[in-house]
Amino acid sequence: MARQQVQLKAESMADAAYRAIRQKILDNVWAPGYQALEQALALELGMSRTPVREAGIRLANEGLVEVVPRHGIRVLPVSPSDMREIYEILSSLESTAAELVAKARPSAAELEPLEKASRDMEKALKRDDLDAWAQADERFHRQLMQMCGNAKLAAIVFNFWDRSHRARMLTLRLRPRPENSTREHLAIVQAIRRGDATAAGARFRAHRERASRELIELLQRHRMNQV
Amino acid sequence: MARQQVQLKAESMADAAYRAIRQKILDNVWAPGYQALEQALALELGMSRTPVREAGIRLANEGLVEVVPRHGIRVLPVSPSDMREIYEILSSLESTAAELVAKARPSAAELEPLEKASRDMEKALKRDDLDAWAQADERFHRQLMQMCGNAKLAAIVFNFWDRSHRARMLTLRLRPRPENSTREHLAIVQAIRRGDATAAGARFRAHRERASRELIELLQRHRMNQV
């Protein structure tokens, strides 16, 4: 068997710019609405305008920024209405993914990562460690997407997670303890284990719809109209 | 009230390149697997490499091409497995859109375009005019997406239509007369008119799943492994 070549070619400056800018947005270092000129970014990143422009085009396609002709690259804010749209998409696609996973009848070994993530959520909740909880939650969802056998679907879901990342992080400590979420995950895993695709899909959909309602309500209650 | 300014600024060369290349791909002028060097494209389009590169980045993000470092921009082929993934996504999102439309309880006037498109499909089918049928079919689906109140969801769907456009056109004349499709559309409209979101979603899903099965089977039967 041929050994896998790991050819990790040095990433291009354009990729570096893309990653750097994306990270600043996700980490909320650049607040929504923040604008930066191409030249300024180039200077800051130690490169010319060309790769910065290319990164901007990619980020604009992914819906994280907007390129405003004379005002540079602008971090797009996310409104409650955007959140509604995003969660409609996530409900739809993630519940489909859950159905696909259930239909594939995964083995106990294949299900283990999902169960471990669920257990970690419970443990984190007992310790009142919300960051660990959020991490385990993300691991659960990511794992499920990777198991669904549809890479294009997973890519869309990851993109919309990115777009809604800031809002989730901001509301993490404003919402009640996520006991429901944790319970719902267990129910989803059970449905998948039974191979009950309909139930798995329905439960996932309910899970995301509840999360969406709570999140949007929180944003509005706290007057966070542009996150 | 201030008059709406319609500032139709001349499109940039990058936009022109984007549109030109996209059109060639959708029209199958450039077959799947076709490659073109940036320089050659620039020459052909009468511009420099810069806007061509930017168009390439956008098209790559949209999944229509791949940028292979020393071999230029390559038109991505679509395999039967890709088609399965694409139709899983379309089934999921379009059925969600149908549910959203049904929940919004559109008026008779708002439903009219959908019904007209359905009638046009029937008429075209009677005339055995498959091109007109496909056009009306697309109009139906596009109309529904525009009515769903979720622009981001619609954008994803449009993108995946693009990706699967060639395969649909190629199989248009290989499949049996699309009587089922036409009937299914009418059933969807009826469910929407009743405000029965569950039925509208279920029927749409069935509609897409049948179309997907037929299409993939056709591709495989005709050995079209790379469309």
Added chain:
DNA sequence: AGGGGAATCAACGTATACATTAATGAGGAC
């Protein structure tokens, strides 16, 4: 003749140059 390696070439990634044009501000008329 076949294979290995060096020389050549060409496409790309990035930097830089330049023309265009929107934004800013000064200055004058009322």
Added chain:
DNA sequence: GTCCTCATTAATGTATACGTTGATTCCCCT
């Protein structure tokens, strides 16, 4: 003081230049 016009400036969109590097070719050795 306010509004309008025009000059100035600066950021962009595009073109061009250039160094790097993967691919190809040719040649020599066996």
